[in-house]
Amino acid sequence: MNAEQQAQPPADRIDTSTPHSARVWNYWLGGKDNYPVDQALGARMEEMFPQIIDIARASRAFQARAVRYLAEERGIRQFLDLGTGLPTANSTHEVAQASAPESRIVYVDNDPIVLAHARALLVSKPEGATNYIHADLTDAPAVLREAENTLDFKQPVALMLLSTLGHVTDDEAAASLLNSYLGAFPSGSCLIQCDTIETPETSAGSDEYESGGALPYKSRAAEVMRTFSAGLDLVEPGFGSISLWRPEQPPTGEPVEQWGFVAVKP
Template sequence: MADERDSRTAVDGIDTGTPHSARVWNYWLGGKDNFEADRRLGATVEELYPQITEIARASRAFQARAVRYLAGEAGVRQFLDLGTGLPTANATHEVAQSVVPAARVVYVDNDPIVLAHARALLSSRPEGATDYVHADLTDAQTVLREAARTLDLERPVAVMVLSTLGHVADPDEAAALLRSYLDALPAGSWLMLCDTVETPETRAGSDEYASGGAMPYISRPKEIMATFADGLDLVEPGFGSISLWRPDGPVTGEPVDQWGFVAAKR
């Protein structure tokens, strides 16, 4: 019976019957790289918490603005994108290399379907470089060892943790994980982070998401999220809704419940 189930739900080693965050996120972005289980859960959460699709799009827009800032004004040449998800327009390497063609980018994710799309992630301008590490972002030792094939970890690196730290439920463990990356990098490195802040609506959405079989993703109070920048120098406008972080134009509508920051290691 188990073999029969495996043949129905596995595609090239991918469990298509269990929702995965990268594929559900892809569904919310309007992508096609997802399966019925992902779409079913995504639609259920969206019905309960309609802002989730706006959050997904706002997160991608924040990523592009922050990468442009780091590659341009801040002079960053290396990026470590943790929990990158499936390839989309304005991926990190595309944005960074549009500003600095020699930028080097390493993507990290643990979903086999992202691995299957790694070739799209690895496209790069000849002056720069991109690489993909198939690993869990919580295994910082492995990630950093593999990333060192492409990045010079003796020089500043921008660590990107976007809409993923909610998978680490314990706030102390989440803070320790961030520190394990930053402690391995020199002064002048950066942390770019965003996640969903806790409200009654986002908490209900998180509960529904977890009950649907995906790896739980929790929202956090703003006060706890703000501590993830302790010891770092926040870039203006500081910690707040990503809708308000250096927007390209006037902000219409209510700021999204996804908050974040960009901060430098001293």
């Protein structure tokens, strides 16, 4: 599928009366693809939990470092990015194809405004490929069927869930969802995952986020999040604040309360 095959969604399909995580995240990153309802919730969250801006930026930086590591040091050439969000600098395909132009990337999101911007996600190096699937990431069978049109599941795939799995609020359902995806991929495949750890401040922020009308997002205790790497081999430095995962510069300030890891399927 190429950019020209992606149709702009009708205006009435973009719900501007309810905040959406992709647009609120875009607001925190300083983007312009958001609406007053997203800005209002984002501002309330920032007032309640000022670190959220640092978390948003740290998550994007962690994504770029992890993708670059997998492309350059692990030889990964296929990426499935679940809960893509709105296009921004250093999107997955830009980072992966800068290191390995033949990389193939599939993006997945269910927000019509992300679909409207999908052209920016489909600008691939000629040696590689990109695709966008407009779907709910929790429907793993449907996503995998579509993704297989672009990705070769006989070869390793990097599964990416960054600041996304918290929307699956049941712990067992979240773990089952991960297993549904990883079970379709061969040995040598990888998981990049991060979410907000549970503290009194982040729990209050999650409550405010839900009360503002957005899709609920659950912060989890670190020991629960750590279980999502069960059966996988953690890449050094292991599981912890994403600020401390192979930083390109010595980190300054307090590590963000967004924890994650990169792991390899044996």
